[in-house]
Amino acid sequence: MSNIVTVIAPVNIAVIKYWGKRDEKLILPLNDSVSATFDTSVMCAKTSVSTHPDFVEDQIWLNGKEESFSNPRLQNCLREIKSRAVAEKTIAEDVLSWKVHVSSENNFPTAAGLASSAAGYACLVSALAKLYKIKSDVSSIARLGSGSACRSVYGGFVRWHAGSKPDGSDSIATQIADSNHWPEMRVLVLVVGNTQKKVSSTVGMKISSETSELLKHRIQHCVPQRTERIIEAIKNKDFYKFAEITMKDSNQFHAICLDSYPPIVYMTDISHSIVDLIHKYNDFSGETKVAYTFDAGSNACLYLLKHDVPKVISLIKYAFPSTSPENFITGLSVAKEEINTDILSKLCIEPMGMDMIKYIIHTKIGEGPTEIDSHLLDSNGLPVSEINKI
Amino acid sequence: MSNIVTVIAPVNIAVIKYWGKRDEKLILPLNDSVSATFDTSVMCAKTSVSTHPDFVEDQIWLNGKEESFSNPRLQNCLREIKSRAVAEKTIAEDVLSWKVHVSSENNFPTAAGLASSAAGYACLVSALAKLYKIKSDVSSIARLGSGSACRSVYGGFVRWHAGSKPDGSDSIATQIADSNHWPEMRVLVLVVGNTQKKVSSTVGMKISSETSELLKHRIQHCVPQRTERIIEAIKNKDFYKFAEITMKDSNQFHAICLDSYPPIVYMTDISHSIVDLIHKYNDFSGETKVAYTFDAGSNACLYLLKHDVPKVISLIKYAFPSTSPENFITGLSVAKEEINTDILSKLCIEPMGMDMIKYIIHTKIGEGPTEIDSHLLDSNGLPVSEINKI
Structure with a gap:
C-alpha cells in the first residue's frame, strides 16, 4: 500500500x-x-x-x-x-x-x-x-x-x-x-459573466516588461512605497489606508497593461461599473467602506469589514440583478438586508441588465x-x- | 447695417x-x-x-x-x-x-x-x-x-x-x-453608440494631475521623446512610425486616466474591440496599415493611407454591422469593396451585435x-x- x-x-x-x-x-x-x-x-x-x-x-x-x-x-x-x-x-x-x-x-x-x-x-x-x-x-x-x-x-x-x-x-x-490578526476582514469575489478571451498573465507580463514605458517607474518609485505603507496599514488594521492603496494599485496595474503594446485589457465595462459603484458607495458613506481589486481578468475582488457585508451585498444585488437570486451568493452565510432606498436615490444607480455578475463568493482571510x-x-x-x- | x-x-x-x-x-x-x-x-x-x-x-x-x-x-x-x-x-x-x-x-x-x-x-x-x-x-x-x-x-x-x-x-x-504635405493621409472617425456618462476633460485632467503617480513620468520622459519622433515621422511621411507613436500615446493617455483616483475610463468594450481589430489587421497585413487614437470619449479616430480606405471600411462594416448600411459612411466618398474572405478566416473575426458603431466619418487632413x-x-x-x- x-x-x-x-x-x-x-x-x-x-x-x-x-x-x-x-x-x-x-x-x-x-x-x-x-x-x-x-x-x-x-x-x-x-x-x-x-x-x-x-x-x-x-x-x-x-x-x-x-x-x-x-x-x-x-x-x-x-x-x-x-x-x-x-x-x-x-x-x-x-x-x-x-x-x-x-x-x-x-x-x-x-x-x-x-x-x-x-x-x-x-x-x-x-x-x-x-x-x-x-x-x-x-x-x-x-x-x-x-x-x-x-x-x-x-x-x-x-x-x-x-x-x-x-x-x-x-x-x-x-x-x-x-489569519487571526484582522478577524473582521471579509472578501466578496464577484464573478463576472461573459469574460472575453484574454492574454495569459505570462504573455501579458512579457509584453508589459518589453513595451510599457511606465512600468519601470511603477517598479522603482510606486511599489516600494506602497508595499511599506500597506504592511503598516495591515499591522495597524487601518482599513481606510489598506483600501485606498489596494484600489490605487489595482488601477495602476491595469494602467500598465493598457500602456503595453499592443495594449492588454482585462477589465470590461462591467468591471468598470463595479469600480464606479464602489466609489459612489464610499462617497455616500463618507468613508472608505469597500476596496476593489482586479487581477488579470474581469472578476472583482472586494475587501470590506464584516459589519458592512449585508449592506454591500444588497447594493450589488440591486445594481446587478440575477435571474437566479437564490444561488447568487455562495460561501459564508450572510444576513439578508433589504436595500436602503435612501442610498439608491442618492447614488443615482440604475440596475444593469440581468446576470452581468454571475455569482458572488463570500469568504474571509484564512490559513x-x-x-x-x-x-x-x-x-x-x-x-x-x-x-x-x- | x-x-x-x-x-x-x-x-x-x-x-x-x-x-x-x-x-x-x-x-x-x-x-x-x-x-x-x-x-x-x-x-x-x-x-x-x-x-x-x-x-x-x-x-x-x-x-x-x-x-x-x-x-x-x-x-x-x-x-x-x-x-x-x-x-x-x-x-x-x-x-x-x-x-x-x-x-x-x-x-x-x-x-x-x-x-x-x-x-x-x-x-x-x-x-x-x-x-x-x-x-x-x-x-x-x-x-x-x-x-x-x-x-x-x-x-x-x-x-x-x-x-x-x-x-x-x-x-x-x-x-x-x-495640409498638402501628406496628401495620401485619410481619417476615419468611428462614432461609437451608447456612450456612457463621462468625466469632462477639465475635471479628468485635474484628477489625473493631482493623483496619478505615472503622469509625471509620462510628461518628463515619454512625451518629449515621442513629440520629436512623431514630428520627424510627419516630415518624412513615415506612416509606420507615425502610426506606432500615435497608438502608443493614445494607450498611455488612457493608462494615465486609469491610474488616476478615482480612475477615469473613457474607452468602452467597443473601443477596445476596435483596437483589437486594428492590431489584428496590421498583424495580418505584415505592416502597420492603420493607427487608432481615442480622445476623452469612446469614439475611435483611425489614421490610414488613401489606398487602404476601401479595404479597412469593408472590414469595419463586417465586424460592426449596421442596421442602416446606406447611412453608415459620411464625408468623403469611397469606392465600395467587398470584404476579403481570406482576411476573415485568418483574423478569426466574429461580427459584433448591431450598431455598436453608429456611423463613420471619412475625412482627410485640411486647412x-x-x-x-x-x-x-x-x-x-x-x-x-x-x-x-x-
Whole structure:
C-alpha cells in the first residue's frame, strides 16, 4: 500500500500586484507584492501525492483527468523538492527514486480567473514537502510552479519579496500577519459573466516588461512605497489606508497593461461599473467602506469589514440583478438586508441588465496549506474524485 | 447695417495627447501635444461675429439658441482679442467699445466627443481676429477658450508648445507641415453608440494631475521623446512610425486616466474591440496599415493611407454591422469593396451585435480657419440657421 499525503491549499489575491518578471525561467518578479490568503473552507485546491516502488511512471490527474507530467513547471517543482529532501537528509535516497502519483482538484472553476494556479501549485508543493518530510520554507519552490503560488504557502497577509539574487533563493514569501490578526476582514469575489478571451498573465507580463514605458517607474518609485505603507496599514488594521492603496494599485496595474503594446485589457465595462459603484458607495458613506481589486481578468475582488457585508451585498444585488437570486451568493452565510432606498436615490444607480455578475463568493482571510485525511488517490495510487464544486 | 465676418474652422485630433494643466486659469498644459487638422468640407464649426454701435449687449447664439455670454472662457477670449487690437492699433478705439453678436454652429453633433469645443473656439477667435483686423498669431487666445482649440488655428499637422512662461505667452501652436504635405493621409472617425456618462476633460485632467503617480513620468520622459519622433515621422511621411507613436500615446493617455483616483475610463468594450481589430489587421497585413487614437470619449479616430480606405471600411462594416448600411459612411466618398474572405478566416473575426458603431466619418487632413461669405447673422445682427448637419 502506497504512502499518501493530502493537502488543501488556499487562493490568494494580491493587494500590491505582481506584474513583470526579472527572470522568466526562475519566475523572479520585478517587484515585491502583498496578498491576502482566503479561507480554504470556501475556496481551495486539494492535492494528494503518493510514492511507491511499484509505480512505473510519474503521473498526474487534474480534476480526475490525466495530464502530461512533462510540463516544465511541474518538473521544476518536483526536482527542487527532491533536491531539498536530499540536502536536508529527510528521507532515504531510494525512496526518492520511486515515481510519484499526483491527483489535484479545485472546488471552483479553474478558468474563471480565480487564482487557481496559485492555489494548485502551493497545494502540490506543500503536499510533496510533507511526503518527503521537508521542514524548511517551500515558498521558493511553489514560486517555480506559478509566481503567485509562493504567497499561498502562508495564511493571513503575505509578502512576496522580489529578492535580488540571480538564483532566486531570496525570492520567497513571508507572513505579514496571521489569519487571526484582522478577524473582521471579509472578501466578496464577484464573478463576472461573459469574460472575453484574454492574454495569459505570462504573455501579458512579457509584453508589459518589453513595451510599457511606465512600468519601470511603477517598479522603482510606486511599489516600494506602497508595499511599506500597506504592511503598516495591515499591522495597524487601518482599513481606510489598506483600501485606498489596494484600489490605487489595482488601477495602476491595469494602467500598465493598457500602456503595453499592443495594449492588454482585462477589465470590461462591467468591471468598470463595479469600480464606479464602489466609489459612489464610499462617497455616500463618507468613508472608505469597500476596496476593489482586479487581477488579470474581469472578476472583482472586494475587501470590506464584516459589519458592512449585508449592506454591500444588497447594493450589488440591486445594481446587478440575477435571474437566479437564490444561488447568487455562495460561501459564508450572510444576513439578508433589504436595500436602503435612501442610498439608491442618492447614488443615482440604475440596475444593469440581468446576470452581468454571475455569482458572488463570500469568504474571509484564512490559513495556509493544511494536511487532511480524505484522499484523492486510492490505495493503489489511482485517482478518486469527490470534491464538491462551488 | 452691421459689419459681419464669418469663418469656418476645423476639428483637430491629437496624436500626442494633451492631458494635465500647469495653470488652470490660463489653460497652460503640462506637455507639448501634436495633432492633425481635419478638412472643413466634412466637419467644421461655423461662426459669424458682428459689431455695431446700436447693439445693446454682447450676445451669443449656439446652434440657433441664445446662451449666456457670461461664460468666463468666452469673456477671456473676447477681452484678449480686444486688448490685442489695442496693442496692434488695428482699429479705432470706439469700435472696440461696441457690443458684439456671435452666432455659431457645428455641422456635427456637439456632444459626440468630436472635439467640438476645439473647432468652436478656434472659429470664434479667428472670426473676432478678422473682425478686429488682427494679423498676429491668435492660437494663444483660442487656447483660453479650450486648450486644444489653439491647434485648430492652423491646418495640416500642428504642435502645441507647452511653453514655460507663467503668463502663457509662449504656449502657442505652430504648424509642423501644411495640409498638402501628406496628401495620401485619410481619417476615419468611428462614432461609437451608447456612450456612457463621462468625466469632462477639465475635471479628468485635474484628477489625473493631482493623483496619478505615472503622469509625471509620462510628461518628463515619454512625451518629449515621442513629440520629436512623431514630428520627424510627419516630415518624412513615415506612416509606420507615425502610426506606432500615435497608438502608443493614445494607450498611455488612457493608462494615465486609469491610474488616476478615482480612475477615469473613457474607452468602452467597443473601443477596445476596435483596437483589437486594428492590431489584428496590421498583424495580418505584415505592416502597420492603420493607427487608432481615442480622445476623452469612446469614439475611435483611425489614421490610414488613401489606398487602404476601401479595404479597412469593408472590414469595419463586417465586424460592426449596421442596421442602416446606406447611412453608415459620411464625408468623403469611397469606392465600395467587398470584404476579403481570406482576411476573415485568418483574423478569426466574429461580427459584433448591431450598431455598436453608429456611423463613420471619412475625412482627410485640411486647412485652418477660412473666411466665407455665407453668414449666420443677418444684417440686423440676429441669427439665421442654415448649416446642414452630417
